[in-house]
């Protein structure tokens with residue numbers, strides 16, 4: 242059986258002042274049912290652009306997918322027209338966003354917002370959608386959900402709103418869930434509860450989850466595989482165990498060193514320098530301006546190569562990986 | 565909601581009290597002795613004293629104030645100086661004309677202005693947006709009496725579709741409606757200019773919010789995203805402008821009533837000014853003040869319906 246989410250050679254470009262910039266470059270991956278793929282990388286590396294490309298929600302007139310295929314539950318989202326994409330969104334694929342405080346509509350009751358996708362995709366009546374919304378809110382463990390159906394978002398805390406968002410994204414029983422930094426805006430204990438809830442729902446419904454985060458601690462605790470992005474390129478991808486055992490790309494190594502750890506002898510080491518701006522991206526490897534291994538060859542883009550003979554662990558670096 | 569409405573009504577009492585006090589003071593600080601202004605400077609001392617007695621000006625300012633408030637509390641606006649008729653009945657006899665004009669132009673303004681603004685925001689920088697911007701700029705720069713005269717020249721004098729004198733026949737309901745069209749269009753089109761602008765900018769803001777992305781991530785068609793999710797939020801500034809515009813509308817109604825020669829509060833104000841009818845003028849100011857305060861209450865109550873955050877605050 243095919244994976245519920247297949248991304249194949251996708252490039253996403255934005256137009257700024259008449260110039261085309263690739264913010265996601267030739268990215269390929271699959272997420273199987275019950276699997277969690279974590280997408281990590283610094284701010285601006287193209288994680289959200291990847292997610293929005295999959296959803297078909299790129300900002301109109303600014304960004305578009307310029308190459309590649311995206312197959313969601315068997316449907317090609319790039320080739321399809323907008324009506325088909327609408328029938329996929331919220332139905333076969335759901336998405337949770339980073340900002341629980343602003344991602345819910347302030348003037349509509351939450352029960353309605355959760356049930357809305359059911360009316361749209363399954364033709365449920367208002368009252369049937371409401372009854373199902375109550376089930377969903379109980380599923381995500383909103384206390385006394387029945388009383389809260391008609392409450393508005395401002396009457397909920399951040400953590401509760403993110404639970405509402407999860408209920409909303411899972412309303413139609415999608416095969417794929419994209420979670421774009423679902424816990425970044427929450428404090429640590431709430432973070433843990435929300436992640437546990439997600440893992441629980443994933444196991445129950447067999448979801449394929451694409452989890453976007455820049456917290457490697459979260460990756461270690463919930464992901465099956467990791468994909469590291471830098472400047473729109475995938476620079477390393479591996480099973481979680483392999484990744485933490487043998488981080489290979491210089492950027493991955495730097496990311497891990499930048500993470501605070503209890504067992505470390507030294508403090509966290511920030512990555513020197515900054516991500517180059519879109520119009521100053523070097524040709525070839527985009528990390529070269531901050532890389533201590535840089536050679537002349539780095540001005541041509543390296544291919545993804547296996548690491549230590551393991552085809553499941555790949556790195557995009559001339560200085561690392563198998564030749 | 566009921567509690568919110570009651571609270572809002574109670575809050576209107578101090579506002580009304582303050583407004584009435586201002587009307588009272590305004591009428592009395594107009595420079596010049598009112599008896600001279602009314603009777604002319606040749607009037608005898610006796611005639612002036614009689615008039616002062618009749619106007620209640622002989623009493624202390626404080627007891628004048630108490631009388632004024634007491635009368636208004638009983639729905640009594642006093643009698644006209646010029647005609648000696650009760651002001652309240654004069655006002656009530658023309659009020660329907662002003663109300664129908666205000667209401668009709670409110671409908672024209674929102675029914676055209678709101679969809680135009682939504683369309684302009686949705687198709688930003690497209691033809692509809694361009695049209696809406698030119699149209700609203702034109703609307704904002706036209707004084708009500710200029711546009712009124714233009715409408716009269718084109719539609720009444722040239723095309724002869726509508727009567728020139730709107731008050732010619734107001735008994736026949738069809739004729740009355742026909743007479744309403746041009747004045748209502750005149751006021752309404754000016755309002756379209758305002759409403760289009762706020763709707764457009766409110767919609768642009770709403771369409772950029774995170775919850776719109778959420779709505780789209782549910783697979784809702786853009787019609788629902790625009791009207792159910794964005795428009796409901798853009799409605800708050802629209803309601804504000806419509807509410808505030810009611811005040812402007814009352815002022816513009818005066819000009820429009822004169823240009824189109826319609827009966828109404830506006831015409832009555834002009835009559836009162838021409839005849840130096842102080843008491844009538846005072847009564848009209850009180851009525852207008854009531855109307856504006858009422859418009860504000862309605863606006864606030866609408867907020868409560870539109871935005872759930874207002875009620876719980």
Ligand SMILES: Nc1ncnc2c1ncn2[C@@H]1O[C@H](COP(=O)(O)OP(=O)(O)OP(=O)(O)O)[C@@H](O)[C@H]1O
Pocket residue numbers: 255257264282283284285286287288289290291300303455519
């Ligand atoms: N609406 C936009 N207009 C112009 N450029 C944009 C827009 N959205 C994103 N970009 C650019 O696209 C690139 C990728 O952005 P993206 O939002 O995917 O980053 P990200 O990895 O999600 O970062 P973060 O961790 O901050 O969410 C960045 O260089 C960003 O500046």
Ligand SMILES: [Mg+2]
Pocket residue numbers: 288289290421
């Ligand atoms: Mg992002």
